[in-house]
Amino acid sequence: MKSEQMKIPQATAKRLPLYYRFLENLHSSGKQRVSSTELSEAVKVDSATIRRDFSYFGALGKKGYGYNVNYLLSFFRETLDQDELTKVMLVGVGNLGTAFLHYNFFKNNNTQIEMAFDVDEDKVGTNVGGVEIHDLNQFEALHTENITVAILTVPAPVAQKIADRLVAAGVKGILNFTPARLTVPDSVRVHHIDLAVELQALVYFLKHYPLDSPQ
Numbered sequence: 001m002k003s004e005q006m007k008i009p010q011a012t013a014k015r016l017p018l019y020y021r022f023l024e025n026l027h028s029s030g031k032q033r034v035s036s037t038e039l040s041e042a043v044k045v046d047s048a049t050i051r052r053d054f055s056y057f058g059a060l061g062k063k064g065y066g067y068n069v070n071y072l073l074s075f076f077r078e079t080l081d082q083d084e085l086t087k088v089m090l091v092g093v094g095n096l097g098t099a100f101l102h103y104n105f106f107k108n109n110n111t112q113i114e115m116a117f118d119v120d121e122d123k124v125g126t127n128v129g130g131v132e133i134h135d136l137n138q139f140e141a142l143h144t145e146n147i148t149v150a151i152l153t154v155p156a157p158v159a160q161k162i163a164d165r166l167v168a169a170g171v172k173g174i175l176n177f178t179p180a181r182l183t184v185p186d187s188v189r190v191h192h193i194d195l196a197v198e199l200q201a202l203v204y205f206l207k208h209y210p211l212d213s214p215q
């Protein structure tokens with residue numbers, strides 16, 4: 001994201017990849033324009049929010065016409081740095097890590113897992129989803145400066161120690177799937193994804209904020 005160009009609210013920034021993916025689908029199906037209502041139904045974000053999100057980028061739509069798909073797509077591609085490939089590393093090739101290596105991120109956005117690390121001798125040296133698994137003990141020797149994003153899928157007790165090593169090697173962003181809360185310098189961004197918490201929140205919302213059933 002080109003933050004030096006514009007400062008947009010974080011909630012808006014988080015929705016951009018969602019818009020981008022939908023616009024790509026529209027584009028490949030040959031559609032040339034889209035209304036905020038259509039966009040809203042497809043990405044499940046209310047149309048007022050979409051209009052407000054888009055307003056941060058100037059007047060991108062026209063009343064009664066909607067949005068030009070090509071224009072929006074190239075705009076978002078640039079904003080999301082989609083022309084640039086972001087190389088990512090993954091640490092911990094267990095259940096979750098293996099699933100991520102098999103999942104082809106590259107298909108939908110320009111991020112690609114380039115390197116993976118584990119300590120299990122049975123895994124080191126093997127290839128999962130086209131990515132070679134290296135020994136974490138070799139991390140400092142193998143890591144290159146152009147990989148500044150890491151996915152952490154190791155057991156929680158070892159997460160902080162590994163995070164410290166990643167940071168020391170120049171990693172700037174960590175997508176943390178472990179339940180451990182990581183302590184990192186202010187210059188490093190950690191996004192924590194806790195599936196148990198998300199599930200609990202969904203159950204709570206279903207119970208306390210039931211949605212209207214269709215008549």
Ligand SMILES: NC(=O)c1ccc[n+]([C@@H]2O[C@H](COP(=O)([O-])OP(=O)(O)OC[C@H]3O[C@@H](n4cnc5c(N)ncnc54)[C@H](O)[C@@H]3O)[C@@H](O)[C@H]2O)c1
Pocket residue numbers: 091092093094095096097117118119120123136152153154155156158162177178179194195196
């Ligand atoms: N599997 C899930 O559905 C799920 C859901 C939510 C959160 N999580 C969390 O994600 C993390 C991974 O879960 P999982 O189910 O894939 O676990 P897993 O036990 O299957 O895999 C962990 C992997 O990390 C490796 N590992 C252990 N110590 C290491 C170290 N010091 N350095 C590098 N690699 C090391 C292990 O060899 C193993 O391959 C855990 O913290 C778990 O709590 C998992």
